[in-house]
Amino acid sequence: MKVAVLGLGAMGSQLLLRLLDEGVEAVGWNRDRARGPRAGIPATHLAPTPAEAVRDADVVLTMLTDGRAVRAVLTDALAALPAGALVLDLSTSGPELSRATATLLTEHGLRYAETPVSGSVTAARTGTLTLLFGGGADELATAEPVLRHLGRQTLHIGPVGTASAMKLCVNALLHTFNATLGEVLGAAVDAGIDLRTAYDTIASSAIAAPFVAYKRDAFLTPDLPPVACAVDVVGKDLDLFLTLRPGLDAPTVRTAVDVVHRAQAAGLGPEDMATLARLYRP
The missing domain is CATH 1.10.1040.10 (N-(1-d-carboxylethyl)-l-norvaline Dehydrogenase; domain 2)
Structure with missing residues (x-):
């Protein structure tokens, strides 16, 4: 399974490093391209654009400032996302924007769930976050092989919007x-x-x-x-x-x-x- 991480700030960079430590094939992108190297992410696991990051990805994780940033970045990458890819928004986006993003992606043959996290930067690095999941059971089954590397527990709150x-x-x-x-x-x-x-x-x-x-x-x-x-x-x-x-x-x-x-x-x-x-x- 190939994973893309969009957003390599304090939390996103640690999520990517955690996945790499766990042997997951993963690549990341950040608007400020210096953030990845500063966090110790190897250049071979960094992409120059969101589109390059998500190309051939099975699962895409977004960890960005807010729901508007998530929607803007995913819109830029929309044409490169493989059909059926699952996007998991780990940001704190809010239910309204989360549902709007879900609608945008499903209209383009993609899948979406929200997975906001609770925990510190250290918890992101050590895979001990608590993950709140909003989406369908099928999306949760697809996400689980990735999420088990990131959190000590995943709580299925309900449909999209409830976890946000x-x-x-x-x-x-x-x-x-x-x-x-x-x-x-x-x-x-x-x-x-x-x-x-x-x-x-x-x-x-x-x-x-x-x-x-x-x-x-x-x-x-x-x-x-x-x-x-x-x-x-x-x-x-x-x-x-x-x-x-x-x-x-x-x-x-x-x-x-x-x-x-x-x-x-x-x-x-x-x-x-x-x-x-x-x-x-x-």
């Missing part, structure tokens, strides 16, 4: 927690508690979660941490969550959106999500 909605719910909870974690760490420091002591206490408490462990270095670094998920991306995810239903009653999430806007106004938009904590430091 579920991912937005997960991200809304995660991003709201991230904003609150920054806030309470600031309060702890204001109370005279050492930052590391405060963080490790939270990490040992009932609220501890994998997120607290794998974001420790990002929250405690004295300088700007490496960007795993930018504040601007957090804002995009939360905005998408609020569009799940007109007039959605989500006061806590809307508060987190306000925090993100404050961070963006402070110039933190391109920085890692953990930098929200800087809003509360003396």
Whole structure:
């Protein structure tokens, strides 16, 4: 089975490297062609265009900024996609754009499912992501030989659109927690508690979660941490969550959106999500 990975950012590059480690025949593409070599991907597994990447591919993985980027890149590659190829969108695209992409591809004799992921960059590299699947049983059967290399479990949420909605719910909870974690760490420091002591206490408490462990270095670094998920991306995810239903009653999430806007106004938009904590430091 030949796999193409479109989008080699923080997550996509690690997905491709994971597939290569597992012996999967895979090739990747990124708009910024320097991203692949920087991530350590051999030149022999990089394509100059999306069309070249997907040519002869059985399965295509997209890991791009949002649903609009996914649709634009797939439109560019449409003529080169083999009939019957399966496209799996691992991005956080939102249900509306995911369904629109599904319609576009099926009209051209192609198959589509959404497979947004939950987990860190490290989880992508080690194949321990949680994969949320939205699509038919036949598409899941085709995808499984690839997905088993990438995740510790695949949860079949329902038809196309449902996994995208579920991912937005997960991200809304995660991003709201991230904003609150920054806030309470600031309060702890204001109370005279050492930052590391405060963080490790939270990490040992009932609220501890994998997120607290794998974001420790990002929250405690004295300088700007490496960007795993930018504040601007957090804002995009939360905005998408609020569009799940007109007039959605989500006061806590809307508060987190306000925090993100404050961070963006402070110039933190391109920085890692953990930098929200800087809003509360003396």
